[in-house]
Amino acid sequence: MTPQDYCRDITARAGSSFTLSFKLLSADRRLGMEALYAFCREVDDIADDIADPALARVKLSWWREEIQRVFSTPNPSGADRQAQHPVSLALREPIARYELPSSDFEAVIDGVGMDLPHKPFEDLDALNLYCDRVAGAVGRLSARIFGPCNDQTLRYASLLGLAFQYTNILRDIGEDARRDRIYLPTAMLETRGISANSILALKDSPELRLVLRDLYALAEQTYDKALDALPAEQRAAQRPGLVMAAIYRDLLRSIASLNFDVLNQRVRLGPLRKLWLALAAALGRMPR
Numbered sequence: 579m580t581p582q583d584y585c586r587d588i589t590a591r592a593g594s595s596f597t598l599s600f601k602l603l604s605a606d607r608r609l610g611m612e613a614l615y616a617f618c619r620e621v622d623d624i625a626d627d628i629a630d631p632a633l634a635r636v637k638l639s640w641w642r643e644e645i646q647r648v649f650s651t652p653n654p655s656g657a658d659r660q661a662q663h664p665v666s667l668a669l670r671e672p673i674a675r676y677e678l679p680s681s682d683f684e685a686v687i688d689g690v691g692m693d694l695p696h697k698p699f700e701d702l703d704a705l706n707l708y709c710d711r712v713a714g715a716v717g718r719l720s721a722r723i724f725g726p727c728n729d730q731t732l733r734y735a736s737l738l739g740l741a742f743q744y745t746n747i748l749r750d751i752g753e754d755a756r757r758d759r760i761y762l763p764t765a766m767l768e769t770r771g772i773s774a775n776s777i778l779a780l781k782d783s784p785e786l787r788l789v790l791r792d793l794y795a796l797a798e799q800t801y802d803k804a805l806d807a808l809p810a811e812q813r814a815a816q817r818p819g820l821v822m823a824a825i826y827r828d829l830l831r832s833i834a835s836l837n838f839d840v841l842n843q844r845v846r847l848g849p850l851r852k853l854w855l856a857l858a859a860a861l862g863r864m865p866r
Contacts, residue, residue, distance in 0.1 A: 725815025
């Protein structure tokens with residue numbers, strides 16, 4: 579199995595909505611996105627699948643060193659300094675072709691490290707830092723693979739990643755609580771008189787739904803800011819990201835339509851709904 583086949587297999591098995599947009603890409607760009615997705619999956623799984631934080635940190639440290647090896651000049655006389663993992667090998671060509679910066683790969687690793695162990699975020703600034711690392715950085719890397727980027731395009735990608743992560747947090751409130759994780763900032767909870775323990779106990783309340791509505795409103799604003807930031811001449815190249823924006827924003831609004839009943843269910847969109855949204859977005863019809 580080649581490194582590219584390895585990444586394609588991870589992407590196919592994940593069944594993520596995110597990968598639906600890859601079908602809009604040329605073969606080379608699709609390979610780049612599959613390698614990026616596989617990297618994110620490998621790193622993110624460390625926090626999700628390894629119960630011992632110390633062991634998880636060791637594995638995350640290995641990935642940090644591995645990414646440094648990917649960006650280092652190959653040294654034929656020092657095999658130990660060369661990248662080893664199939665995902666790393668698959669990343670080499672897209673990193674060079676699309677000028678992907680090491681800082682965003684390291685940011686993803688830093689973001690996952692914030693969950694080892696997970697600690698509640700005190701305020702929105704702390705949450706936004708986490709979101710930029712685990713999602714904004716991925717958005718910037720993706721935007722570079724999709725097409726040439728200027729500063730405005732990278733701002734759009736950062737904002738879109740932030741909106742995606744807000745949506746994920748809303749969708750996964752109950753699932754995260756069962757893992758003893760709460761991503762809603764303490765300051766937002768205190769404003770509505772909610773304790774973290776009540777969420778961990780899966781205790782629903784009108785006050786909690788007000789907090790979720792607050793985050794929903796922030797997510798809606800962030801989607802608007804992202805779409806407004808994207809230069810018109812870049813929209814065609816950035817179609818894959820716009821497809822994902824349409825799907826994720828529809829998911830966000832589905833959560834709101836259920837009055838934020840997310841503690842004991844995970845809201846999903848059906849495959850036909852996602853396909854319809856993808857086709858509409860690909861043709862330039864974005865929901866606002």
